[in-house]
Amino acid sequence: MPDPLHGAGSPGTTGSGRRGDRLRHVLNWVNLSTPLGLGVAAAGGARIRRGPRHCFLADHYRWRFPVAGAFTVGDVVVSRHDLDRLMARRPSLLDHELVHSAQWAFCGGLPFLPLYLASMAWSWVRTGDRAARSVFERQAGLADGGYRDVPVRPVGAVLAAALGRRPAGPAPEPHRGGPKGTLPA
Numbered sequence: 687m688p689d690p691l692h693g694a695g696s697p698g699t700t701g702s703g704r705r706g707d708r709l710r711h712v713l714n715w716v717n718l719s720t721p722l723g724l725g726v727a728a729a730g731g732a733r734i735r736r737g738p739r740h741c742f743l744a745d746h747y748r749w750r751f752p753v754a755g756a757f758t759v760g761d762v763v764v765s766r767h768d769l770d771r772l773m774a775r776r777p778s779l780l781d782h783e784l785v786h787s788a789q790w791a792f793c794g795g796l797p798f799l800p801l802y803l804a805s806m807a808w809s810w811v812r813t814g815d816r817a818a819r820s821v822f823e824r825q826a827g828l829a830d831g832g833y834r835d836v837p838v839r840p841v842g843a844v845l846a847a848a849l850g851r852r853p854a855g856p857a858p859e860p861h862r863g864g865p866k867g868t869l870p871a
Contacts, residue, residue, distance in 0.1 A: 704739065707784075710791045711740035714760040717795030723762030732764060739784060745769040755832065758786040760795070782830035789822055812838045 714720040720742070727734050727744030737743035744764045756765040756772065756779060763783045765772060773780055790798045802822050809819035817823040818836035828835055 706788070707739045710784075710788045711761055713791035714787065714795070717760075717791065719760030719790045719795040719798070720762060721760070722795075723759030723764065726759055727762055727764050730764070734762075737763065737769075738780070741780075741784060741787060743769045745772075756783055758783045758790065760790050761787050763787075776830075776832065778827065778830040779832070782826045785826035786822065789825070811841065811844055814839065 711720075723744075724734065724742065727742070727747060730744075730747040730749040732744035732747040734742055734744045740761060742762045744762055745766075745768050747764050747766050755767060756763060756769070758764070763769065763780065789802075793801055802820070805820040805822050806816045809823070810816050812819045813836040815833075815836045817828065817831070817833040819838065823831055823833055
């Protein structure tokens with residue numbers, strides 16, 4: 687049975703597209719997330735061009751926010767880096783970002799943002815890492831996005847430490863490889 691987020695093809699397909707790509711593309715135009723993404727990319731001075739699978743690629747983005755090597759708004763994959771070079775080094779990155787594009791579509795556009803932020807907050811509470819337990823990052827593939835899996839820590843100990851009652855014990859080391867998609871210096 688085809689996966690509605692990934693379409694009918696195999697997970698690594700980035701060529702002409704998959705059946706689910708057209709639906710994702712239409713939904714992201716209707717829910718206005720792709721026009722928003724094009725606006726964000728243009729405002730950030732990015733070079734915008736058509737990409738595979740009905741997406742837009744916007745690289746050389748100049749703003750420092752959000753802190754990520756690449757991020758997606760609707761069908762627009764945005765990066766501070768040269769995306770051709772970045773994807774040559776990390777071939778699965780585009781597949782990862784296009785899962786986020788499908789998440790924008792199936793969350794109805796802007797509702798994706800608070801849901802994603804809540805998912806990041808939950809991940810931080812559970813692991814000390816913003817991505818490791820984010821349902822959105824896990825669905826997109828942690829490794830494909832440049833993240834690593836981190837074991838959970840007890841919520842009670844975390845809350846107690848936040849309230850100053852007792853230390854939560856050593857937290858797992860946060861991901862030190864830089865934001866997803868960053869190139870090594």
